[in-house]
Amino acid sequence: MSEQSVEITVNGKTVSAKPGEMVIAAAERAGDFIPRFCYHPRMSSVGMCRQCLVEIDTGRGPMLQPSCMVPVSPGMTVDTESETTKRAQEGILELLLANHPLDCPVCDKGGECPLQDQAFSHGPGESRYIEEKRHYEKPIEISSLIMLDR
Structure with missing residues (x-):
């Protein structure tokens, strides 16, 4: 050394x-x-x-x-x-996913998403949350040059 x-x-x-x-x-x-x-x-x-x-x-x-x-x-x-x-x-990942819409099959980042990759490899496998997730309109036009994609 x-x-x-x-x-x-x-x-x-x-x-x-x-x-x-x-x-x-x-x-x-x-x-x-x-x-x-x-x-x-x-x-x-x-x-x-x-x-x-x-x-x-x-x-x-x-x-x-x-x-x-x-x-x-x-x-x-x-x-x-x-x-x-x-x-x-697993607990941290579960909290990150608590309000995530989990619409991976139709998401633009599906298959290329770090959150999705880590949920598969390090996640708890299932969620304890049964409440309705937040759903946002996609995308929202803020101006002619800016789109808000939540």
Whole structure:
């Protein structure tokens, strides 16, 4: 290990990371994909969607933390596949879909939608919500140059 790297453990594998690198980037380089919506490597992290929650143990016990907001630290242990992590990611996705119209078959983005992809791969499988979803007119002409598509 060089002085310019930090060793962490991701799902039982030792990973060498750059100091200050976010956990999500280090895990991805190690081959572990962490679902996300708001993270992009070329933009500053905001941690708004919470879809990238993982269990991180820095010596004080494992805690759910957004992997896009936590920089690596020496000896850190990250678990992206624990039952707690999976339940948290399913819960976040269920909340995101609570008012989603779920009209994927007729949506313009059907088949190319990150929300649809993650719902299939990381979602709970079924919703506990039975209430009527919000339905919006598509699209609404605000002016001759602007269309609002909700």
